[in-house]
Every structure is written in C-alpha cells, then in structure tokens.
Amino acid sequence: MRTLIVTAFVSLDGVMEAPGGEADYRNTGWTFKDIEFDPAAYELKGREQEETTALLLGRTSYEAFAPVWPTMTEFAGYNAMPRYVVSTTLREDDSRWPATILRSVDDVAALKETEGGPIAVHGSATLGASLADAGLVDRYHLLVFPVLLGAGKRLFSAADKDKTALKLIESEAYPNGIQKQVFDVVH
Secondary structure, eight states, rough: OOOEEEEEETTTBOSSOOTTOOTTTTTTTTTTSSSOOOOOGGGHHHHHHOOOOOOEEEEEHHHHHTTTTTGGGGHHHHHSSOEEEEESSSSTOOSOOOOEEEEEEHHHHHHTSSHHHHSEEEEEEEEHHHHHHHOOOEEEEEEEOOOOOOOSOOOSOOOOOOOOEEEEEEEEEEETTTTEEEEOOOO
C-alpha cells in the first residue's frame, strides 16, 4: 500500500489557507510576512519532492497551482511525476497541467492500493481533511509558523470522530520560529 502524506504550511492556530500569496484571501502570503527566510526550514520541502512519486491535489489547489507550478524550475520533480486531482467538476480533458481526475475519496483509497511510492497532498485543505476523516492519511509533514491567523481553512476538520493517535518521528525548531513536525498516523 502506498503512503499518503499530507504536507502543509500551517499557522499555530491551524490555518493553512493561502500561504504563498494566492489572490482573494484575507491573510494571503502569510508565510513570507514578518518571518525571516531561513533555507534550513524548507529542507523538508525539497526532500518531499525527491521522495514522493505522485502529487494529489484538490480542485481549488490544482486551479491555483496549474498556471504557476509548471513554469517553476524548483518544482521540476513535481512537474515530472504523475498528478491526481480529486474533483467532481473538472473535465477529463483539462490540459492546463495534465492530471488524472479522481471523483471521490474512495478513488483515493483505490489509488493507495496501487503499486508505487508515497503520494503527497499539497495545499488542498478540504481534501486533506476529508482524507483524514476517512482514515486515509499515513503521515503529516508540517511546517508550523509562529503566527495566529484567526480565520481561514484549517488543516483538520471539525468532524465529530474518534481520536487519531500520532507519533512524532521528526522535529526541529529554527531561529525564525518555524517548527518542522513530521507525524506518522498510528493506524
């Protein structure tokens, strides 16, 4: 079974919406405002690109990334690997950034059963929460930023469900206040 990794930039209060400057969000670009850049804090992001073998996105993140990521040399690995988008509205012939369309969380469960290496979910707050609620997430790669945003899409849903145990397998704090936290989900 393939490992499903949810990777996110997240504020201390759990918000993960619009970290990079996407338009039309209250706190857009919050990862770059008032936080000194430290390349060491982003080592995890480079490692993800080397270790994962497929990219999984929700429709909203796909539509934000599709015009930008294919032009970015720092995302050459992601641009070369298979991409999947979970959406009930995208058409199969959407060619902005070719991806296989999955229509449901059940389709993601089937994808996990295929041969291959880890699958990374980037952005995609709604999808990540749905996958967690369905018990499909195996690992979290989090860069936790020292800010409280107050509002925005959160990493975890507010669904009434049983406790999920996590095991911290890697962590580091950086001088700029960012913390790396890697958790395995205890199944």
